[in-house]
Amino acid sequence: MYALIDCNNFYVSCERIFRSDLINKPVVVLSNNDGCIIARSNEVKQLGVPMGAPLFQYRTLLEKYHTTIFSSNYQLYADISRRIMMLIKQYAPCMEVYSIDEAFIQFESRTDYFAFASHLKKIIKQWIGVPVSIGIAPTKTLAKAANYVAKNNTSNGIYICLSKQISLLLKQVPLSEIWGVGRNMLEQFKRAGITTSLNLQQRCSHQIQKKYGVVYQKLVMELKGQSFLPLENIQPKQKIMSSRSFSYEIIHFHELAEAIANFISTATKKARSQKSMATGLQVFVRTNRFNQKSPQYRNFIEMNFDTPTNDTGHLIHIAKQLLKQIYREGYRYKKAGVSLTGLIHESAVQHQLLPCIMPAPRKRLRQLLDNINQKQGRNAVYFASQGNHRTWMPNCNCRSPRYTTQWNELYLVDATY
DNA sequence: TCTGGGGTCCTAGGACCC
DNA sequence: TCTGGGGTCCTAGGACCC
Numbered sequence: 001m002y003a004l005i006d007c008n009n010f011y012v013s014c015e016r017i018f019r020s021d022l023i024n025k026p027v028v029v030l031s032n033n034d035g036c037i038i039a040r041s042n043e044v045k046q047l048g049v050p051m052g053a054p055l056f057q058y059r060t061l062l063e064k065y066h067t068t069i070f071s072s073n074y075q076l077y078a079d080i081s082r083r084i085m086m087l088i089k090q091y092a093p094c095m096e097v098y099s100i101d102e103a104f105i106q107f108e109s110r111t112d113y114f115a116f117a118s119h120l121k122k123i124i125k126q127w128i129g130v131p132v133s134i135g136i137a138p139t140k141t142l143a144k145a146a147n148y149v150a151k152n153n154t155s156n157g158i159y160i161c162l163s164k165q166i167s168l169l170l171k172q173v174p175l176s177e178i179w180g181v182g183r184n185m186l187e188q189f190k191r192a193g194i195t196t197s198l199n200l201q202q203r204c205s206h207q208i209q210k211k212y213g214v215v216y217q218k219l220v221m222e223l224k225g226q227s228f229l230p231l232e233n234i235q236p237k238q239k240i241m242s243s244r245s246f247s248y249e250i251i252h253f254h255e256l257a258e259a260i261a262n263f264i265s266t267a268t269k270k271a272r273s274q275k276s277m278a279t280g281l282q283v284f285v286r287t288n289r290f291n292q293k294s295p296q297y298r299n300f301i302e303m304n305f306d307t308p309t310n311d312t313g314h315l316i317h318i319a320k321q322l323l324k325q326i327y328r329e330g331y332r333y334k335k336a337g338v339s340l341t342g343l344i345h346e347s348a349v350q351h352q353l354l355p356c357i358m359p360a361p362r363k364r365l366r367q368l369l370d371n372i373n374q375k376q377g378r379n380a381v382y383f384a385s386q387g388n389h390r391t392w393m394p395n396c397n398c399r400s401p402r403y404t405t406q407w408n409e410l411y412l413v414d415a416t417y
Numbered sequence: 418t419c420t421g422g423g424g425t426c427c428t429a430g431g432a433c434c435c
Numbered sequence: 436t437c438t439g440g441g442g443t444c445c446t447a448g449g450a451c452c453c
Binding site for chain 2 (some may be wrong): 030031032033034035036038052053054055056057059072117213214215237238239240241243244263286289290335337394
Binding site (some may be wrong): 032098099100101102180181182183184185213215 | 449450451452453
């Protein structure tokens with residue numbers, strides 16, 4: 001059997017840990033640059049505010065209901081997530097961390113599913129402060145569906161589906177909510193007369209495979225109760241991306257280059273932390289696609305290396321050369337980013353026959369930089385090309401304190417002393 | 418005025434091999 | 436006019452996820 005443990009309105013719940021005054025009050029969390037609404041409390045969902053909606057379209061409505069608005073605080077959310085996952089792991093060693101707010105666990109059949117789920121739910125609320133929903137079923141896809149019912153159709157946030165009860169479960173889950181059915185497939189299925197989860201479950205999996213491919217064959221088998229998707233281990237990323245929308249539209253090359261240098265710094269740091277080297281680099285820029293009045297331009301360039309690297313300085317240099325090739329004067333750039341591609345493990349690097357371009361001292365330098373930044377805080381030391389002011393950095397005007405990861409932002413219990 | 422930032426997998430088709 | 440029968444690897448694009 002599988003269980004899916006999913007945090008309720010995760011980012012909002014993280015904010016509420018330290019703001020108990022906001023429980024049962026409308027709360028939203030915004031994307032980078034304070035652009036879109038990416039997490040909503042139940043009160044806000046009930047107002048009809050959709051996921052991913054631009055803030056400016058709903059600001060009046062939110063203000064009318066005295067909604068508390070937060071910029072995103074990823075350091076906080078990542079730390080809370082880490083604590084929850086560690087706690088779950090104590091109860092269920094066979095575990096897959098599926099996303100920042102979801103984990104699958106697998107266990108042998110037992111008789112006390114409900115007691116087990118209730119205990120887990122209670123302990124996570126008590127120790128961490130985050131409410132979760134738990135769905136239990138014979139396959140991962142069905143556990144996802146059970147979690148949907150747990151969240152929406154139950155009062156205790158737990159739903160258990162045994163093998164014989166699959167039809168009863170699927171009757172409560174719209175096809176659009178089935179894991180793996182996106183907007184496109186929903187349309188395609190609809191044209192084939194498949195409009196409900198049960199319709200899809202009852203189709204012959206071979207015919208589904210012929211028409212839609214092996215992905216959807218597995219999906220149908222999973223809906224029938226036959227497990228095809230195993231728990232997966234955390235794999236090193238195959239590519240690492242870093243990009244941002246700017247707080248204003250950038251015109252000058254040097255500002256764009258400064259932003260790109262920062263993206264390289266972020267991406268290479270991630271690559272080093274998973275002991276990966278990049279064999280390729282992509283750089284892209286684009287103007288504001290929503291501002292149809294100003295001329296539009298977007299471009300992308302990539303380069304592959306003979307010698308894999310994760311050296312920040314080296315990659316900043318290359319990225320700047322690439323940026324020169326796609327930068328055009330006269331445009332107003334709103335977004336840019338980089339991707340490290342073809343990542344391979346350090347130990348798998350094939351060295352060149354001819355002298356390596358990356359002498360050993362660079363490796364020591366990289367380690368030193370990472371160590372200092374680890375101890376002293378992000379960007380305690382950085383490359384000059386990353387700039388000092390970074391005025392282009394996305395807005396985050398309503399970010400809460402990073403209560404659990406920054407000494408100077410600790411939760412203040414009493415300020416009298 | 419204001420519109421996020423990441424990822425994965427699969428398939429079809431072309432280039433190339435013997 | 437006639438023109439084999441296998442393979443592999445790579446890439447672009449399309450689908451999905453949070």
